[in-house]
Amino acid sequence: MTSGSPQSPTATDMARHAAEQADTAQRAVQADEAQHAAQADTAPQADGAQPAAHWDDTCDVLVVGSGGGALTGAYTAAALGLDTLVVEKTAYFGGTTAYSGAGLWLPGNPAQERAGVEDSAELARAYFRAVVGDAVPHALQDAYLDTAGPLVEYLERDEHLRFEFRPFPDYFGAPGRIDGGRSVYPCDLDQPEGGHPLLAAVRPPAWAERFELPAPDGPLTDGRALIGRLLLALEGAGGRTRLRTALTSLVEEDGRVVGAVVTDEAGHTRRIRARKGVLLAAGGYEGDAGLRREWQGLRGADWTMGPAGANTGDALKAAVELGADTGLLAESWWCPSVLFPDGTAAFALGFRGGFFVDGSGRRFANESLPYDQMGRALLAARAGMDDSNQVWWIFDGRYGDELPGIVVVPADRAAFTEAGLWRTADTLEDLAVTLGLDAAELTATAKTFNTYAASGEDADFGRGTDPYDRFFGDGTGPNPCLVPVEEGPFHAVRIVLGDLGTKGGVRIDTDARVLRADGTAIEGLYAAGNTTASVTGPYYPGPGAPIGSAMVFAHRAAEHLVREA
Incomplete structure (x- = not known):
């Protein structure tokens, strides 16, 4: 997707229509909840549980969140017979x-095999x-890799x-890499x-x-297709499923999590009993903003791609x-x-032209790096984090x-220009003045970059x-990633x-059980996805590692719940 602003002379009406659709969907999704709530008082009670009247609703497994990991765990639990x-x-x-x-980094799977891509858990493990490396326990890494394909x-x-x-390449030049990538994607989903x-x-x-x-x-495409398919399954x-229902706290009895307290859309508090366990997969x-400042030292939460009001x-x-x-509380998928x-x-990638400069007017990284690595380059340069060292x-x-x-x-170029976020000048010298940069530095940076474009070799950053x-x-030159910056404006x-x-959170074991500091599991409590400390540690191995690993550990949590049951 490139620039250009959606044209909609009736945007207000369309937005109202979207809200009405969401309300209609919510009513339909919740149509059977009254019946289930009424059944809660008569549901069988496990030994040691509080009286049935103490609960507003009952299930075997309560899943908090509805992303790819959450719905994979929920589907697995339901398909294996748990309410x-x-x-x-x-x-x-x-x-x-x-x-x-919705790339899913799930090595050694049937979709790869159908496409003629040779891969395996062992190749992915290398x-x-x-x-x-050793940033994450090997047992946790192996649980991910050995479960990915079978999932x-x-x-x-x-x-x-x-x-x-x-095809979408793995992100590191390391042994076992597949240059064409190993990620799979959900097929587009036609709506009935x-x-x-639900859709x-x-x-x-x-x-x-x-x-x-x-x-x-x-049709639903990409991430929406994955969510739609999992909801139908x-x-x-x-x-x-229940929308507009927020987790307030967990309920613990005798060292075991037995349910949760939630708040519904009317602000009413409800207690949901989970006879077998609770799976937390509600994002990071x-x-x-407060936690971002406390744990990451960042200015706030405005620049994330997470949906507003969520996570x-x-x-x-x-x-x-x-x-x-x-x-890993200081970590994110940058x-x-x-x-x-x-x-x-808004997330940007695939830079096919231009270069980045910081407040010095000089380049500081390879602009074509995989996006997490480019984010870490910004962190290392202490650039683009606030107004003190702007990146252009x-x-x-x-x-x-x-x-x-x-x-x-x-x-939208007009709106960006008005806000001072898109600036234009006939010469690089004049552009430097508008940006508050040293004109000699910026023009020297461009001259060096253009020399690299002509030779095809970026001697500074490769x-x-x-x-x-x-x-x-x-690009059409000797290096398609190096396009000269020479034509005004x-x-x-x-x-x-x-x-x-974010990618820091609770620590889990190979069955996605939430762990205490002493390494013991909190019985009845599981977690997956960005609610956990990621199995990838402070790295982003390939496209779809966040969602793929969330799906794997949510699936493993559900399987463990069934074994325990």
Whole structure:
């Protein structure tokens, strides 16, 4: 997706229509809840449980969150015979997964095999060890890698769940790497004639939510397809769902988690008993500005790609209150982002033109790095984190009004220009003046860069030498990733440090049980995804590692719940 703003002379009406769709979907999704709540008082009680009248609802497994990991765990539990209830605090299912391209880093799976991609858990293990090393216990790494391929096979037994391979390179040049990538994606999902209430309640794409527009008509694609497929599979397995229901706290009896306290959309408190256990898969804490400042030393929460109002660390805080150990709290799935006039930012990748400079007017990294690595380069340079050391994306006039890269929310040049976030000048010297940069430094940077473009070799940062770099490059010179910046007018667009979500949280074991500091498990409590300290440690091995690992450990949690039952 490149620049350009959606044109909608009736945007207000469309937004109202979207809200009405969400309300209709919510009523349909909750239509059977009264019956289940009425049954709670007569549900069988395990030894030691509080009287039935103490609870407002009862299930075997309570899943908090509705992203790819949460719904995979919920589907597995329901398909294996457990009464499963999913609670989601926002008006839509899907969390950040719904915004994503839904690449799933699940090595050695049938979708790869169908596409002729040779891969295995052992090959992936060599790569994963080379990248992650000892940053995470090997047993946890192995649980992920050994379950990844079989999970896809398991899911595809359901008629609603279908995956396909698409090329997208692994992110590190390490042993076991596959240059064409090993990620698989959900197949697009056609909506049935007349619609479906669950599919109507899937979170819209990021650009639609930002512009308060309804979700597009037609098939669900990418992350929305994954969420839609999992919801249909969950429904077919007998699982229940409830929107606008926020976790308040967990209920513990005799050292075991037996349920949760939630708040519904009317602000009423409800107690839900979970006879077998609770799975926390509600994302990270990227939406909580206070926690971002405390744990990461960042300015706030405006520049994350997490949906507004979601992922505020509710599940993490509830687990910590019960003594859960934590790790990697300073970590995120980092990415460069384009700063928007309203103070938010949007994930950007695939930079096919231009270069970045910091407040010195000089380049500081290979702009074609995988996005997490580019985010870490921003961190290392202490650049793009606030106004003290601004980062600008410099490119020339050959691209017209477009940005020479992919931005997941379209950027409107007129609005950006008015806000001072897109600046233009006839010469680089004049552009430097508008940016408050040293003109001699900026012009020298451009001259050196253009020399590299002519030779095809970036002697400073090696841009264009890696298969990931070249995956996006479309230049016509000797190095497709190096396009000279020489044709006026010249442009600068503000870049900031963003993220796709935090990746620090509670520590878990190989069955996704939440651990205390002494290594013992909190019985009845499980976690997956960004609510946990990631199995990838402070690294991002390949496209789809966040969602893929969340799905694996949620699946393993459900299997453990069934074994315990």
